[in-house]
Amino acid sequence: MVDMPVSPSMEIEHELDGDLGARRMIVNFGPQHPATHGTLRNVIAVDGERVVKIEPEIGYLHSGFEKLAEYRTYNQIVTITDRMNYLSPLCNNVGFALACEELMGIKVTPRCAAIRVILAELSRIADHILSVGLQAMDLGAFSVMLWSFIERENLYDIFEAVTGARLTTSYTRIGGLLRDVPPDFEVMVRAFMTKCARTIDEMDEVLSDNPIFVKRTKGVGAISAAEAIEYGLTGPLLRACGVAHDVRKLRPYLGYEQYEFEMAVEPNGDVFSRYRVRMKEMRESLKIVDQGLKKMPAGPINVDDPRVVVPLKNAHNFPSGGMEGLIYHFKTYMYGHGICPPKGEVYSSTEAPNGELGFYLVSDGTQRPFRFRVRPPSLYNYQAFPRMSEGALLSDLVATLSSLNIIAGELDR
Amino acid sequence: MDVATAAVEKITALFTDTVIGTQESCGQKFVEVQRDRIVDLLTFLKNDAELSFECLMDLTAIDGLNQGAPERFCVVYHLYSFRNNGFLRIKAYVPEGDPWIDSVSGVWKSAAWAEREVYDLFGIQFPGHPDLKRLLLPEYLTGHPLRKDYPLRGLGERDNFPRYVGGA
Numbered sequence: 001m002v003d004m005p006v007s008p009s010m011e012i013e014h015e016l017d018g019d020l021g022a023r024r025m026i027v028n029f030g031p032q033h034p035a036t037h038g039t040l041r042n043v044i045a046v047d048g049e050r051v052v053k054i055e056p057e058i059g060y061l062h063s064g065f066e067k068l069a070e071y072r073t074y075n076q077i078v079t080i081t082d083r084m085n086y087l088s089p090l091c092n093n094v095g096f097a098l099a100c101e102e103l104m105g106i107k108v109t110p111r112c113a114a115i116r117v118i119l120a121e122l123s124r125i126a127d128h129i130l131s132v133g134l135q136a137m138d139l140g141a142f143s144v145m146l147w148s149f150i151e152r153e154n155l156y157d158i159f160e161a162v163t164g165a166r167l168t169t170s171y172t173r174i175g176g177l178l179r180d181v182p183p184d185f186e187v188m189v190r191a192f193m194t195k196c197a198r199t200i201d202e203m204d205e206v207l208s209d210n211p212i213f214v215k216r217t218k219g220v221g222a223i224s225a226a227e228a229i230e231y232g233l234t235g236p237l238l239r240a241c242g243v244a245h246d247v248r249k250l251r252p253y254l255g256y257e258q259y260e261f262e263m264a265v266e267p268n269g270d271v272f273s274r275y276r277v278r279m280k281e282m283r284e285s286l287k288i289v290d291q292g293l294k295k296m297p298a299g300p301i302n303v304d305d306p307r308v309v310v311p312l313k314n315a316h317n318f319p320s321g322g323m324e325g326l327i328y329h330f331k332t333y334m335y336g337h338g339i340c341p342p343k344g345e346v347y348s349s350t351e352a353p354n355g356e357l358g359f360y361l362v363s364d365g366t367q368r369p370f371r372f373r374v375r376p377p378s379l380y381n382y383q384a385f386p387r388m389s390e391g392a393l394l395s396d397l398v399a400t401l402s403s404l405n406i407i408a409g410e411l412d413r
Numbered sequence: 414m415d416v417a418t419a420a421v422e423k424i425t426a427l428f429t430d431t432v433i434g435t436q437e438s439c440g441q442k443f444v445e446v447q448r449d450r451i452v453d454l455l456t457f458l459k460n461d462a463e464l465s466f467e468c469l470m471d472l473t474a475i476d477g478l479n480q481g482a483p484e485r486f487c488v489v490y491h492l493y494s495f496r497n498n499g500f501l502r503i504k505a506y507v508p509e510g511d512p513w514i515d516s517v518s519g520v521w522k523s524a525a526w527a528e529r530e531v532y533d534l535f536g537i538q539f540p541g542h543p544d545l546k547r548l549l550l551p552e553y554l555t556g557h558p559l560r561k562d563y564p565l566r567g568l569g570e571r572d573n574f575p576r577y578v579g580g581a
Contacts, residue, residue, distance in 0.1 A: 024520065062550065064558060067558055067565060089533065102439055104440060143518070183531050229495065230468075230521060230523065231522050231523050232468055232470060232521070232522075232523030251498070256442060344439055345438050345439070345442060345443075347471075347491055347500065348501065349470075356470065358470065358471055360473065360489070360491070362475060370474045370480075371476075373473045374488075375449050376490070380523050380526075383522070383526045405474075412549055
């Protein structure tokens with residue numbers, strides 16, 4: 001069998017350490033440890049209970065998405081993006097669609113933009129609420145996790161009604177959406193919002209002043225703002241260090257500048273600050289969803305651009321917009337035609353729940369991208385994990401790791 | 414004037430022998446450079462008080478096989494300036510026969526894993542990197558999957574994978 005070598009720097013040292021006679025030993029944290037929430041492996045050298053060195057090993061969920069995408073057409077890649085951050089697939093769908101649209105110079109319709117914003121914010125709530133719930137579970141508050149799962153379940157019901165799938169949503173298309181939202185969408189979302197706001201308040205009540213939770217999170221896993229920038233941290237982790245950086249505010253996309261919401265910033269950079277940032281962001285997301293529902297304009301969901309969207313089928317225009325429609329239909333669906341962005345390259349980023357999700361697309365003018373690169377927030381966030389935890393206690397490691405909210409699908413791609 | 418334009422002006426004046434040219438795509442400027450002085454160039458961009466690209470947002474590579482690019486590989490740096498809220502893309506060309514480019518992990522800590530990933534998937538060496546080894550794929554693998562001449566279905570990895578053949 002293939003053996004898994006421990007790197008030389010981490011060789012087990014059976015040497016007596018100082019007067020105490022403590023032995024350094026190597027602990028394997030993961031890949032099957034429940035607190036790793038997936039497939040992460042950390043080789044940890046401990047001195048008693050103190051962590052001396054951490055070496056993360058990643059790649060257990062490597063699926064070759066970047067290679068696969070070079071063999072897919074643009075609309076097929078949307079299905080790949082679902083599987084990257086599987087806690088909030090809709091944010092990935094939206095991010096990828098925006099990158100392609102920027103490459104082709106397409107601006108989506110107002111209704112499409114509003115629906116995308118609402119669904120992206122809902123999935124941000126799904127991601128954050130689960131993250132906070134699991135963080136609480138790792139620190140012993142099991143019921144919070146169950147509450148958060150109930151809310152996620154409610155959200156998945158909405159996603160299922162809208163997209164047809166709970167997890168693999170694949171909802172966006174280049175230049176629009178798979179289909180319009182169902183007629184009772186607003187009723188469903190409003191019902192969810194009422195329940196969710198209550199759950200968030202309850203979680204807040206249970207955790208924020210809970211002496212055990214506070215003691216285990218305040219001052220734990222802290223990182224300074226300068227170092228966070230050095231490591232390329234983004235999203236809630238960076239905002240928890242006091243850096244006001246949110247792509248939705250700084251480089252607004254999909255009309256985020258029309259929505260009123262506050263950026264959640266906390267000063268301390270520790271696990272507790274990250275928890276506070278996520279809690280606040282969920283409330284802000286609810287506000288954005290509320291505004292989105294209020295202003296959701298009527299109109300088409302797809303752009304009127306035959307390069308990317310097939311003209312509507314209807315009975316008068318058999319089979320799809322007359323002869324011209326038939327040609328467009330052919331050109332969109334036939335192999336070798338499809339959606340062909342012009343030669344060029346683009347880097348486009350959105351604010352995903354974990355941080356800046358960037359797509360770097362290089363097009364050679366054919367129907368498939370020449371290079372498809374994802375800037376996954378988790379990769380850069382996880383890289384700072386040894387820096388946050390070395391010198392801390394082994395039990396603090398669990399608190400730090402769950403506050404990073406590492407999603408292995410996006411980390412390993 | 415946005416920060417990318419200012420940066421392009423500054424580095425084309427200062428690094429005349431390194432910069433090959435400047436291009437624009439989708440309204441985003443990028444600078445093509447030679448690999449020789451990449452660390453100097455990026456250190457300058459990071460430390461310049463006006464530009465201050467404090468953050469290396471992303472580091473990746475492109476295999477431009479048969480694309481008419483100056484060299485086969487190019488390593489792509491996405492720099493971000495918090496002060497100016499702007500990006501700059503630097504593309505450094507790396508020839509096929511001798512693929513190396515100096516590591517910038519001493520300039521930004523975020524580069525360490527990104528360079529390991531590029532080494533893993535493209536086979537580009539990064540002299541000066543503290544711990545250059547594969548990041549995503551197992552150590553025993555040969556080959557670099559994101560190269561264009563690497564087939565999608567792999568080069569026999571499935572056939573060579575050890576199988577359980579029964580017995581005690």
